[in-house]
Amino acid sequence: MLSRVLSACLVSVLLIPSISHAEWFWYSGTAMTTRIELQLWSDDQATADSASEAVFAEFDRINQRMTRYSEDSELSLVNREAGERPVEVSDSLFRVIEEAQRVSKLSNGAFDISFGSVGFLYDYRELKQPTDTEVAERLQHVSFRDIVLDAEKQTVAFRKPRMKLDLGGIAKGYAVDRGIGILKARGIHHARLSAGGDMRLLGDKRGSPWVVGVRDPRSEDSNAVVLPVSDLALSTSGDYERFFIDEAGNRIHHILSPETGRPAKGIQSVTVMGPDALTTDGLSTAVFVLGVEKGLAMINGLNGIDAIIIDENRDMHYSQGLAAPEAVDSTP
Template identity: 35%
Template sequence: MCVAFLCLIWPAKLSAQVTVKRVLTLMGSRFEVTVVERDSMSAAKCIDTVAAEITRIENLISEWRPHTQVSEVNRQAGIKPVRVDRELFSLTQRALQFSRLSGGAFDISIAAMDRLWRFDDSMTELPAAAAIRQSVAKVNYKNIILDSVASTIYLAEKGMKIGFGSIGKGYAADCGRTLLKSMGVKGGIVNASGDLSTWGTQIDEQPWRVGIKNPRKGNKMIAILKMREASVATSGSYEKYVEFNGKRYAHIINPKTGYPASGFISVTVYGPSAEFANGLSTSMMVLGARDGEKLLRQFPAYKAVWMTDTGRIKHFR
């Protein structure tokens, strides 16, 4: 997900209410929580509460923290099923639904992929084709076995792993919005490193305005979205990549082949849920323009703006 790709456009006219925004480091990433409240003290308490909720989610779904249920599922791969909270079980169910819908273009078991591709300037040559094929040997969503009655997750092959880097932040943004609405906050934004959920209005009663930047022209916008109860997520290949022999290889990997996805520079999807938009944008990056659009057409509540590798921009409404 791409933080720099989205920008918020604020109103000039203010009312008796206050808009308070706080930048936080959560889930290893930059979050921005914005609330419209009656005063700064109330707003601060609301932001504290949502920060605690997102920390709780991280302590449930992180594959990097050894004490989490996801880490235990990964440790027991090929050994035994692990009983998990219903929240994590349901999140995994939805992830597997995306895998089926996308024909495996989306796959949370990609967490087991060997890290052959590095996008930190340390790569000096392309990995060997045989090594790339071997890197995804443990990646297969069909080997994630769920038992709804027992609420267990079992990874059928030793060495498998699951991770929620692709939809976890969108899920956190949605949960943050739900919590703040339940507290009576009339409007705001939970921005999880570019995967964001909005509700209500700004203090001048206008919708939130979210600008989608042109990845090739950072000072220009592809579109400006006017959002009330809505979410947006972006996947892109323009920030982390390597180049060999004049070809760009970006950080979004096709879980079926082990090779970087190609066809899109960026895909922004918007609709009711940041988690769902996140899954769609990731899947579309892997599927490419034709199959990605075919997938998107199955969900009329979601729209998209994308830029292809050739620089062509399309608005799908």
């Protein structure tokens, strides 16, 4: 029901409801270059359809502002002009950049939305990566400390003129939270909304917990662990989401270290759980870049946040707030 081309970024949303039993409704589609899935409990289909349309429309609106793939987006305007002057931005874009800065400070730069200064050089569809010379030149423009926010005027400015921001590691989490907010406002009390690796659970599953699987990073159809959870957010960052194997046999994935400009090493996936997806989205990327020891130290210092890490040896590590979840056979 929603389908249109936004400059270079195609955003198409197909809403297809189906009733499994009683009053559960399912909707799925594509937005923000990822698959969106929504399951909700409602008294009638008209209410469910209207709520789902509003959720997908919100994803569409956020994408128009925060995509880097459209020259007409608000983020692209910031990338073009913030190095020359402070750029006034919308409430939503300011909120996302502000949260990104908070996670950057918390992780000492392991999460840094200015990584786009280097990240734009990678093309995963064309199996292309930058040269060492190109990376070294662009790394000079990666520094979250040189992103200047003015909360009173709601502006963004760069101290480094050639800096570029990429919100791919946090914008979907924000969109998921906004979608859940829409559902709450429309009287929905039980729902599950996911956008790629970001998920938010509203309430429980009508008297029982939701059962959420953490994907095996090396098997698309298998889970490494399953979790019975309710009323929280989960975000997973993995080296399997966008990647290619180069001529030397290296996995070139999209989670880049802001320090090296190259794919972070040592971890296959990180799942972070917390109260909202904006928080968990940024933290999952930060932990992936920090590595197991530093990542868990950061998570263990935060109230209400937990994490599961699968390292490069396929060993699992848990934050202090988690007992070891139930392991499952990951054999395809």
